[in-house]
Every structure is written in structure tokens, then in C-alpha cells.
Amino acid sequence: MLSSTADHLFWMARCIERAENAARMLDITYKMSLLKQATQEPFQEWGAVLSISGLHYEFSQRHKDITADKVVHFMALDENNPASIYSSLKAARENARAVRGSITSEMWEALNATWLEMRGVAARGIPADGVSAFFEWVKERSHLSRGITYGTMLRDEGFRFIRLGTFLERADNTMRILDVKYHILLPSLQDVGGVADYYQWGALLRSVSAFETYRKVYRDAITPRRVAELLILRADMPRSLHACMEEIDAQIRALNGTRADELMRLSGRLYSELRFGRIEDIISEGLHEYLTRCLLRLRNLGECINATYFYVSAD
Amino acid sequence: MSSKKFIYDEMYAADAQVRAHYDSLATWLAQTPAEVVARKREEADLAFHRVGITFTVYGEDAGKERLIPFDLLPRIIPAHEWKVMEAGLRQRVKALNAFLHDVYHDQDILKAGRIPEEAVLQNPLFRREMIGLDLPGRIYVHVAGIDIVRAGEGEYYVLEDNLRTPSGVSYMLEDRKMMMRLLPDLFSRQPIAPVDHYPDLLLENLRAVAVNGVAEPTVVVLTPGQFNSAYFEHAFLAQQMGVELVEGSDLFVQDDNVYMRTTHGPQRVDVIYRRLDDDFLDPLAFRKDSVLGVPGLFEAYRKGRVTLANAVGTGIADDKSMYIHVPEMIRFYLGEEPILSNVPTWQLSKPDDLKYVLDHLAELVVKEVAGSGGYGMLVGPTASAEERRIFRDKILANPSNYIAQPTLALSTCPTFVESGIAPRHIDLRPFVLCGEEITMVPGGLTRVALKEGSLVVNSSQGGGTKDTWVLEY
Numbered sequence: 162m163l164s165s166t167a168d169h170l171f172w173m174a175r176c177i178e179r180a181e182n183a184a185r186m187l188d189i190t191y192k193m194s195l196l197k198q199a200t201q202e203p204f205q206e207w208g209a210v211l212s213i214s215g216l217h218y219e220f221s222q223r224h225k226d227i228t229a230d231k232v233v234h235f236m237a238l239d240e241n242n243p244a245s246i247y248s249s250l251k252a253a254r255e256n257a258r259a260v261r262g263s264i265t266s267e268m269w270e271a272l273n274a275t276w277l278e279m280r281g282v283a284a285r286g287i288p289a290d291g292v293s294a295f296f297e298w299v300k301e302r303s304h305l306s307r308g309i310t311y312g313t314m315l316r317d318e319g320f321r322f323i324r325l326g327t328f329l330e331r332a333d334n335t336m337r338i339l340d341v342k343y344h345i346l347l348p349s350l351q352d353v354g355g356v357a358d359y360y361q362w363g364a365l366l367r368s369v370s371a372f373e374t375y376r377k378v379y380r381d382a383i384t385p386r387r388v389a390e391l392l393i394l395r396a397d398m399p400r401s402l403h404a405c406m407e408e409i410d411a412q413i414r415a416l417n418g419t420r421a422d423e424l425m426r427l428s429g430r431l432y433s434e435l436r437f438g439r440i441e442d443i444i445s446e447g448l449h450e451y452l453t454r455c456l457l458r459l460r461n462l463g464e465c466i467n468a469t470y471f472y473v474s475a476d
Numbered sequence: 477m478s479s480k481k482f483i484y485d486e487m488y489a490a491d492a493q494v495r496a497h498y499d500s501l502a503t504w505l506a507q508t509p510a511e512v513v514a515r516k517r518e519e520a521d522l523a524f525h526r527v528g529i530t531f532t533v534y535g536e537d538a539g540k541e542r543l544i545p546f547d548l549l550p551r552i553i554p555a556h557e558w559k560v561m562e563a564g565l566r567q568r569v570k571a572l573n574a575f576l577h578d579v580y581h582d583q584d585i586l587k588a589g590r591i592p593e594e595a596v597l598q599n600p601l602f603r604r605e606m607i608g609l610d611l612p613g614r615i616y617v618h619v620a621g622i623d624i625v626r627a628g629e630g631e632y633y634v635l636e637d638n639l640r641t642p643s644g645v646s647y648m649l650e651d652r653k654m655m656m657r658l659l660p661d662l663f664s665r666q667p668i669a670p671v672d673h674y675p676d677l678l679l680e681n682l683r684a685v686a687v688n689g690v691a692e693p694t695v696v697v698l699t700p701g702q703f704n705s706a707y708f709e710h711a712f713l714a715q716q717m718g719v720e721l722v723e724g725s726d727l728f729v730q731d732d733n734v735y736m737r738t739t740h741g742p743q744r745v746d747v748i749y750r751r752l753d754d755d756f757l758d759p760l761a762f763r764k765d766s767v768l769g770v771p772g773l774f775e776a777y778r779k780g781r782v783t784l785a786n787a788v789g790t791g792i793a794d795d796k797s798m799y800i801h802v803p804e805m806i807r808f809y810l811g812e813e814p815i816l817s818n819v820p821t822w823q824l825s826k827p828d829d830l831k832y833v834l835d836h837l838a839e840l841v842v843k844e845v846a847g848s849g850g851y852g853m854l855v856g857p858t859a860s861a862e863e864r865r866i867f868r869d870k871i872l873a874n875p876s877n878y879i880a881q882p883t884l885a886l887s888t889c890p891t892f893v894e895s896g897i898a899p900r901h902i903d904l905r906p907f908v909l910c911g912e913e914i915t916m917v918p919g920g921l922t923r924v925a926l927k928e929g930s931l932v933v934n935s936s937q938g939g940g941t942k943d944t945w946v947l948e949y
Contacts, residue, residue, distance in 0.1 A: 164737040165726050259702055262715050318739060419740055473737035 166260050167322045168471040173256035173264075173272070174310075174326030180249035181303035182334040186210055187236055188296035189368035194229055196360060207232040213341045214244050233292065238283050246299055250279045265313040268306065275302040321412045325466060328412075332405035333459050335369055339392050340452040343385065362388055369400045389448055390440040393455075402455065403435040409462070416470075424465045431458055484630045484887040485899055486551060497554040497947055500665040505897075516658045517548050517892060523654060545940035546651060548658070551889050551902060551922040558669075558918055558946045561624065561632060561906070564815035565916065567806060569620050569908045572637060572793050574809035576616035579792060580606045590808050591801045596792060603754065603789030605761065609778060611787055612685045613912070618785035619678070619749075620908040621645075621920075624816070626887040633819045633884070635903065637802065639794035640786060641751045644941075645907050646709035648921040649674060649716075651943040667948035669918035674907070675716035678749075681911030682717075685783050686746045693746035695719045696736060698727070700752050700768045710751050724752070729772030734782045747783045754788050796845045796879045797823060819884060825876035833880040834871070837864050840880045841931075842871065855931055857883050886931055889942065891924055901925045903933050904944065918946035 190206045207227050211217045216235075219242060224231045239245045254276035261269050278298075287295045307327065314320045342365045362383040366372040371391060378395070379387050396403045410432040413424055443451045487498040494502040505513075524543055553561075578585050579596055580603075586593045596602055621642025623635040652671050656663055679695065686693030699710035701723050714721035726736050727745065735742035750757065756766040761774035776782050792798065800821045803814045822829035822840075833840055837856050844852035854867040871878050888899035906920030922942040923933035933939040 162739045163720055163722065163726050164739055165723070167739045262711055262721065322739075416739070470739045473742055 162263075162318045164471050164473050166263050167318065168467075169256040169260045170263065170319050170322040171326040171466070171471070173253050173260075174323040175330040176249040176253035176256065177272075177303050177306055178327045178330035179244065179334070180246045180253070181300055182331070182338075183214070183236055183244070183246050183249070184296040184299035184303075185368045185370075186213060186338060187233060188293055188300075189364045191229070191233070191292055191296070193360070193364050209341050210236060213337045215337075216242065216244060233287070237287065237295070240283070247279060247283055250276050250299075250302075260319075263319045265309070267309050267313050271302075271306050271309050275306070278302075318416065321416050322470070324412050325409060328405040328408045329459065329463055329466075331400060332402050332409070333456065335392055335400050335402060335405070336452050336455050336459070338365065338368060339389065340449060340456075343389070343448055343452075359383060366391075371398060371400065374398055386440060386444060389443065393443065394435060394438055394440060396436070406432040406435050413466075418469055421469050424462075424469045427458070427462050427465055431455075431462070482629075483885045483899075484626060484628065486626075486887055486889040486902070488890075497552050501550065501552065501662070504659075504662055504665070513548070520546055520548060520654055520658055523657075524650075544647060545926060546654065547891050547924055547926075547940050547942045548655075549890050549892060549897070550655065550662075550943040550945045551904070552945045552947065553904075553919060555947045555949050557632075560815060562916065562918070564632075564634075565622055565906055565908050566914050567810060567812060567815050568622065568634065568637070568802065569617060569910060569914060571802065571806040571809050572620070572639060573614065573616055573910060575805045576787070576790060576793050577611075577614045578809070580609065580789065585805065585808050588808065590804050591798075595797060595801070599792055599795060599797070601789075601791035601795050603792070605774065605778075606787070606789040610780075612687060612783060613910075615685055615910050616787040616790050617793070618681060618685060618787075618910050620910070621905045622908060624904045624906065624920075625819075625884055626904075627884040630887070632816060634802075634816050635819060635884075636796065636799060637794040638905075639790040640753065641706075642905070642907065643706040643709050643751070644905055644921040644923075645674060646712040647941045648907070648919070648944065649712075651921075651941055655943040666945070669946040669948050671917040671919060671944075674917045675713060677909055677915050677917065678713065679717040679719070681909045681915065682747045682749055682783075682785055684911035685785060687780055687783055690746050694744060695747045695749065696722045696727075696745050698722055698724070698748050698750040698752055700756065704751075706751065713749075724767070724769045727770045727773070729770060729776050732772070732776045732779045732781050734770070734773065734776050745782060747785060749785050754791065757784075757788065796821075796843055797825070797876070799879070819881045822880040823876075824871060824878040824880065829880075830871075830875050834868060837868060839883060841883050842867065842878050842880045845877050845879060855883065858929070858931075883931070886925075889922075889924065891926070891940075891942070893926065893928070898928070900928070901931050901933065902942070919944035 187210060190210050193206055207229055208217075210232055211220050211227070214236070220227070220232070220235055223239075223241075224235070235242055235245065237246045240247055240251075242248060254272050257264060257269055257272045282295065310320070310323055314323070342361075362385070363372055366375050366383070366388060369392065375383065375388070375391055378391065378398075381387075391398055391401065393402045395401045396407060398404055406428070410428045413421065413428045418424070487495060487502070489495055521543075524546055575585065583593075583596075585591050586596060617639045619642060621638040621644065623638065624632050625635050626632050648671060682695045683693050686695075695717070696719055697710055697714040697717070699707060699721055701707065704710070711721050720726075720736060722736055727748075728735055728737065728742075730742075734745045734748070736745050752768055755763045756768045758769045758771060758773040758775075759766045760771045762769070773782070773784075774788070777784055777788065800818065800823065803818055806812055806814045822833050824830045824833055824842075833842065837854070838859075840856045842854040842856070854864065856864065859867070886901040886903065889902045890897050891900040893900070902922050902924045904920050904922050906916055908914060908916045922944040923939045924942055925931055925933045926938060926940050930938075
């Protein structure tokens, strides 16, 4: 397969997943902000949204103060923000268009329709009572394209690069959400079990579709330690780092590239650390330190995929 | 073929009699209820939209994708006419290839004085870089699209030779697929020559012209990218042949070999079916600002490590100023008389011709020597006085940039229009392939000018297409 084709497929999948994660985070923050009105504390979560995406600086270049409307617009519709939902869906469609011959027509039609609808939303604006509906729609379109991919595509190299893109992006996002939220929530660790705490941790879990899972798995109060364990180490939690790395490692081994020794080593090492890791060790290292290290390793993995498969130079 | 009012109709003879080879179509039309025909037309439109057979428009609506209108009524060519046309096409393309080899080697035809030396050597399309370069099989033109029109009492004329990167073959194939799907019963009534194997022939041809000694040559299609007007066709042909569609950035040159970047490392490329103009092929050899090309490609080509189809420098043979010399090429290289006629042509570089053309601007078609796609031309009879005045100034500013031809009364073919079925002017572009031998699928792409009275069939100017049927007997 041409390197450029693999590259397009990988980024097509990453961009869809990125749009979904942005929608998840915005949706839960939006819902939290509705709850929060009862209390007097200043609402910091909109700032956290920007921290998670690493877009504080870009945002501050365009807006003076952080308000709900501005952050939602910036993260959902702003075409100048390369990580906005709008830009992600556009990039996904453009990548798909460049490799139409390598994806099924159903995949192309779904992505194209998503983009056309997105353009319409951007032109009309999101109505005040339609904010959650919009985020739901983004999630559904992401579910749809992943489902079509899984249901229609030949299990060839192209499929593997798509899966790699999806899960690398998801792993990255789960780690970011956990890191930032953990930071914000730390001060309130004293009153574990308080009402505010319940909502805060609940929101974090909901943003990665893990609230009900948590209940099912632990049948107990929400504690930061268990949340971290669930999102990092649980293999059966589909958005956890462990689950993502399981898929990434499997695809990397299946690709079995001729020049992929280093890539297999990086991926296999991270995956086995997760398989055999313990939450106690992570906590004693310091969760933030651990997550920072993980994010770096995920980035290295991405760069290694790039060097192994997408950028082929003269030797 | 002068300015007589008579227009040859493909389906009806002068006495409104249906010509024999259109009999079964006429019967079908008479037997089929109008609603059924209307439904078939809608189905065709829908299907073309869904598949996304589009071309990109330059200029005003730049970047927009448009559908080329497809007309349900086929154009039919009887077996005996095609036989002559095919022989004529072979002859012509053979001579054109011989001419290209000659002008880039010994230049016998110039030495013999059969074509003025300056017309070739002073021509910007003459590529000095190609002098002395030996190509596999001495083939320069691997794919030719020869535009043929029918005029007067029904004689065929070659209107122009497209020897660089002729396009349109994907529409020929898609039109046929559509017709077989929509009107299978029509196909059972007549022996219609198949065209679907064109991609196979093309691939076979491309593999045959690989540099000597390569057992399993790797062929790729090189496209300028998805914003090119013919991108659909590039992707289509690559897919049909089962080869990679590449852009310049997918290729690189190392030690004068060409490689493509794949997920399993560099893979050697032997034949490049390039749909990219000479100028953009290699920033080191041609236009330095080209980001579409491959640095070092031309050097690899000169060293004989890779085949480019078509070759670099074929533009010298399909330039409109060279067109008038093609009959002489046929006589010189093949010792034969041309089977297909040229349209009489005035060269505006000659003072007498210039004077005649300026005096008769309202009757003639004037074309830019290097223009294509219907851009930069004046159709005298349909142009306004103002348009003619502007064009006259353009001609006077640079006469040798133009040629003129009589306004041919192009033949018409019944076509669906808003008011029903009406005659519309058509042309024909057969695609001729040169590999080990010259091959072609019967027929080609029929383009139709959908506007009443219009003679411009180019898709960029509102033309449509028809399926082309060559009868086997």
C-alpha cells in the first residue's frame, strides 16, 4: 500500500475520533455547567476543556475571557481552530476523499454526508436548546462511521491503519481527560464522598461512557483511585488505555512491517506494562507524572508509526 | 464541405428515412412508452450522481464538481465505416510516432524539406532535452485521442490529434456500462462491439513498453491530484487496471531509479502512465516551481530506467500548427496516401492566409495553436460583432498563435433535449493505444453539443456524452 494512502486512512480515523472526543468533553462540561449554577464557586471547567486539548493559548489569542458560549463555539464550530469538531470532520472527509478507492463506498458516503451536515450546522449556528443534541449527533456519526468501517471493510492493511488511528487518538484523549480532571478535583479529595465530588467524578466517567461500567464493576462509591484504575488498567473498559493499547499492539503486530522492529518494541512494552501494571504503583509514582509519561509514549508511538510507514525516504 | 446549409444526420437520411444501422433503435423508440424512456433517463442521472462521475471546472466556478450530461440515445457507426476509420487511425498514429522519433533523432523529414525546419525547431513545444534519446519500441505516443468529426455529405475528418494526456476514456466506459444496465434489450437486437476491455489493453500496452529486461514491470498512474479536472478518470483507470494511483510526492528518485513510497518501504517503478503535463514532471528539468512532479525523474528517464507514457515532447506533433503537416508525414514515413482527411486549415502566420481569415472572420473557426478544451477559440458564425472585434485584436497581436478552419457543418445525432428529441452536433474521440502493436477498442467517446446549433462539444463548455456503438457486421 502507498504510504500516502496509509497516512490518509490513519488520519481520517484519528480526526473522526478526535471530533467524537471533543463532543464528549464539551457535552459533559455543558451539562455540569447547568448543575453548577446552584453553587457560588466560579465555574472552571470551561478552562479545563481548553487545557485538555492544549488550546489555551490559541483561545486566548481570539477571546478575552472564557465563557461557555465562546468555548463551545471555539471547540465546535471555529474553522480556524484545527482541533475543533468542524475542522476535524472536514479533515476526515478530505482524507477520505483522497483515498476513495481504498475505502468502501458506504464509508465514503457516511463521511461525506457528515461533513455536508456539519457545514450546514456551522452556517446556521447551534441553537441554544440544541447544544446537547449537536454533541449527541457528532457522537452518533462517529459511531456510525466506525461501525460501517468494521462492517464493510476488507481486513487489509488499510483497515489496520484505520484502527490504529482510532485507538491511538482515543488513548491520547482518555489520558488527557483523566489528567486534567484529576488535577482540578484534587483539592476536594478531603471531602471524598461529598455531593460535589459525586457529580464531578461522575461527569468524568460519563464523558468516557464509563459511569454505568463503574457501577457494574465496583458496586461502590466513586473514588479517584478506582476511576484511575478503570480508565488506565481495565482491559474490558473499551476506552481505557489498556484496551486501546491492546488493539494498537494487535494491529501493529498484524501489519508486521519489514522495518517495524522499533515500533513493535515500543508498542509491546507499553502494552505489557499495562497488562501487568498495578494501580498502587501508578499512584505512588504520582498519577500526573505517570499520565504525562504515558502521553509522551503515545506520542512517540505515533511518530514511530509515521517514520515506519508513512514517511519513506531514500535510504 | 463549404458553407452549404446541408447537415448530415447520423440517423436520418435526407428523405427522413431511418438509416439501416439505426433501424433497431428507431423501432425501440417507437415501441417504448415515453414514460419508460423518461424513467430510464432519470435512472441514468441518479446513477451517475451516486457513482460521482464528475469533472472539475476551471475558471468561474473553480473547484466545483460537475456531472457530464449523459444522453441516452447512442451514436451508431456501421461496421464498414469503422473498418476504414480504424485503418486510418492506425496509419495516422504510426506516422505521428515515426515523426516524433525522427525529429528527436536524424530529422530526415526536415532535411528533405517536407516540413519547414523552423516550424519544428523554433516551436516552444519542441523539447531539446529529448534529442538523441532512444525510447523502448521507438514509441512516443502510447495513448492517443484523435478527434474526428463528420461533415458535408458524411465524410469523416480528423479535427485534431491529442497526443499528450488525452482524457475522456472513462466516460466512454461508464456510458457503455450505463447503457447495458438500462437498456439490455437494445443490446440483444444488434451485434455491438464491446469496449469494456480497454483497461486491460491499456495495462498490457503499458507493460509492453517497460524498459528492457524487466520481467514483471510495476505500472503506476501519476495524477496531478484530486483538484485536477480529470481526477475521476485517473482514479478510475488506476482502479480498473489494478495499479497504484500516485501523486508526485509518492515517488522519489534514487541513483536514477524511480521508487514509490509504500508501507513496506521503497518499491521500484518501471512504467509511469502520467496524466501530468511535461512542464510539471520534474522541477529539476522543467518548471522549477512545480510541486506536482518528481525531482530527478527526467534524469532517470534519460538514463532509460523508467518509461513515461506518453513520452516527453509529444506536444510538437499535436500542436495545431503541425496538424496541417500530418498528411505529409504519412506520405513521407509510410509511403501511403492518408486514409483520413484533414480539415482544410489556414495558418495565420502566412500573410495571405491571415488576410483571408480576417476578411472572413464571421464564417470561420479560429483556434489558438496551443489551446485545448474549447478555451481560447472563436466560432465566427455564432460570435457577436463585439466578440469578433476583440478576437481580431488578439489575432493581430500575435498571428502565428492562431489557425483557422471553415465552420464545419458537424453531423447531428438525435438527442434528448427539453422539448423532446432533437438533432444535436456531435464529434468522436477514439482512443488509440501503441505498445507492441497498435490496438484500440471499437468506437470511442462521442461528445454532443447540447445547446441548439452549438458546435462546441467540450465538457467544459456544456457538452454531453453518448454511448458509441460500432456494429460488428
